[in-house]
Amino acid sequence: MSDEFEPVSNLNEELEKNSAAEVQTEPNAEQKLEISRWIADGLGLSDVQKRINQEFGVVMTYMDVRFLVDDLDLTLVDPEQPEPPKDKEDGNADPLSGSEVEDGGVRLEVDGVTPPGAMASGSVTFSDGESKKWTIDQFGRLGMTGGTPGYKPSDEDVMEFQKKLEQSLRGPSI
Numbered sequence: 161m162s163d164e165f166e167p168v169s170n171l172n173e174e175l176e177k178n179s180a181a182e183v184q185t186e187p188n189a190e191q192k193l194e195i196s197r198w199i200a201d202g203l204g205l206s207d208v209q210k211r212i213n214q215e216f217g218v219v220m221t222y223m224d225v226r227f228l229v230d231d232l233d234l235t236l237v238d239p240e241q242p243e244p245p246k247d248k249e250d251g252n253a254d255p256l257s258g259s260e261v262e263d264g265g266v267r268l269e270v271d272g273v274t275p276p277g278a279m280a281s282g283s284v285t286f287s288d289g290e291s292k293k294w295t296i297d298q299f300g301r302l303g304m305t306g307g308t309p310g311y312k313p314s315d316e317d318v319m320e321f322q323k324k325l326e327q328s329l330r331g332p333s334i
Contacts, residue, residue: 184216184217184218185218185219185220186218186220186228187212187216187218187228191212191216191218192228192232194215195208195212195228195229195232195234196232196234198211199229199234199235199236199237200234200237201237202237204236205222205225205226205229205236206222208225208229209221209222209225212225265286265287265288265317265320266284266285266286266287266317266320266321266324267284267285268282268283268284268321268324268325268328269282269283269284270282270328270329271283274295275295277297277298278295278296278297278298279296279297279298279300280295280296280329281293281294281295281296282294284304284321286313286314286317286321287314287316287317287320288313288314288317290307290308290311290313291306291307292304292305292306292307292311293305293306294325296329302325
């Protein structure tokens with residue numbers, strides 16, 4: 161009777177060998193060619209990682225996929241970023257995203273992050289090319305720094321700056 165049964169330890173070793181042989185830890189040459197096509201089509205690393213798992217049954221970490229792409233000498237393709245839509249009414253971009261407001265000769269930029277003690281900040285370039293930094297403190301006072309010492313913009317530029325500053329701080333109109 162003892163001849164009919166295998167010891168349990170031999171059975172466990174056999175199961176481990178069979179399961180290890182079936183688990184694929186890296187894509188084969190044919191699969192690597194397919195991965196190259198995915199990268200050329202513009203897929204990102206996380207998408208490639210998911211497809212490798214789903215289509216090939218190979219579980220790889222994000223870093224493993226990154227190393228694989230490097231080993232295959234592939235270059236990731238950045239998808240073109242669509243240009244943010246501009247407000248057709250006055251041609252101004254979103255003022256809260258560190259964008260520019262430009263009409264005519266005065267260009268106004270609003271910083272995305274303001275310095276301590278300021279409610280808003282940014283820079284302005286006047287029609288003659290002179291630039292200054294501006295801030296509005298917590299009391300609503302406007303301060304300007306930088307640029308050529310003693311420079312004073314024209315009255316038209318000051319009025320345009322004030323108009324654009326007010327537009328940008330109010331935000332997009334509904």
